Amino acid sequence: MTAPTTRGALAGEWVKLRSVRATPLTAVVALAAALFIGLIDYGSAADNWDVWTAVQRERFDPVRYGFSGGFYVAVLAIGTLGTLAASSEYTTGQIRSTLAAVPRRGQVLAAKALVVGGVSALLGQLLAFLTFLLGRRALAGKHLAVSLGDPGVARAVVGCGVFLSVFALLGLALGFLVRHTAGAVAVLFGLFFLSPMLLAPLGDGATRFGLQSVFEGLGSTVASAGGTDRLGAAGCLATLAGYLAVALTLAALSLTRRDA
Template identity: 55%
Template sequence: MTALTTRGALASEWIKLRTVRSTYLTLLLAAATAVLVGTLDAASAADAWDSWTPERRATFDPVRYGFSGGFYLAVLAVGTLGVLSASTEYGTGLIRTTFTATPRRRQVFTAKVLTTGLLALACGQLLSFTTYFLGQAQLAARHLDVPLGAPGVLRAVLQTGLFFAVLALTGLALGFIVRRPAGAVALLFGLFFVLPPLLGTISDRAARWTLQTAFESMTATVTTPNHAPSATALPTCALHLTVLLGTAALLVRRRDV
């Protein structure tokens, strides 16, 4: 009976996710900003290469350069998708129907985590590989491109796609905790964009354990003094998800609807 209700919860959450217009809008925004801006950034780097100083050329990362500007907005869009997949039902009151149909709230929560996380992971990998190949095509004209088999390249591309799932699940957790889309999105924005510089004014070591710093390390193939050690990136993501999803799961079980 438990296995049947679990499969039913997964099917229900997947139907909700793929039939809501906001899913397609946020994924379209993520694709547009990630692929288009990443490709244009690579093209601009190739065009401006002759005017760059030797110091700037030495720190140029042909992989991460395409994963900078546009991808910051893309991961925030996917994080917003996570927020909406959790908080929208609270706003409309449909969460009561969901918990009536599946009284085991843990199953509902787990189903949302799996469907949202797997969708974000699949889309993230598609966008990261597409951006990588299009960006390298732009850099190839100046012989600045690097193959997928070069040291650190495949890792950076895969981890860029993985970070989409991390932000989506972060948004999902905040959506369950706050239960209001606007408040959860604002908190997500602050966690990713505002917290790192604030912690940086206190301690550089503390700032290394933020999601933005983790993202920068995960997408890098060239080591620079400004990047935190890549060894802390995945533990940082795991720590954030453990705390946020754990808190969200506890609140889902103990709160009244």
């Protein structure tokens, strides 16, 4: 009995995610922003390399550079997609039908998390690798390109893709907690951009655990100035896991203890 119900829940969540109008739009926005703006950023670096100072050249990260402006838009777009997967059901009232079809509320959350996580993981890795490959081509003229076999490069590219999928799941959790799309998206964006400010009162070094800092740490292959304002790759992944565990736990409690 359990297996068919699980398969049915997953199939239902997949159909619902595809039917949300914003799903293809956010995917297109993420793809266009990451690739187009990323390519512009890389081209700008290649064009200005000759006039950069020695310090600027030393701090230049040929991987991280492309995962900045345009990729931030992609991160926020995919996070919004995760939020909509939950909040849109509360907006339309469909959540009552969902819970009637799948009375085990934990199973609803698990099915949504698996579908949203799977889709965002595939999309995240696609965006990360395409951004890197386009950037590598743009930097080749100045002999600045690196390969996936160079130290830390593959880890940084994969790490940026992983962050996208985790951020989508954080959005999903907030969708269940806030139950209103605009409010959930506002909280998600605030966590990304304002978490360093919120963590600052906890003491020196606490800002390294902010989501934006974690994202920058995952995509970096060159040590930051001073070497202490970012976590290492293992620390970034552990921090992301902590964020996700707390968010999904709170979402599960909200879903099981509050009325639809």
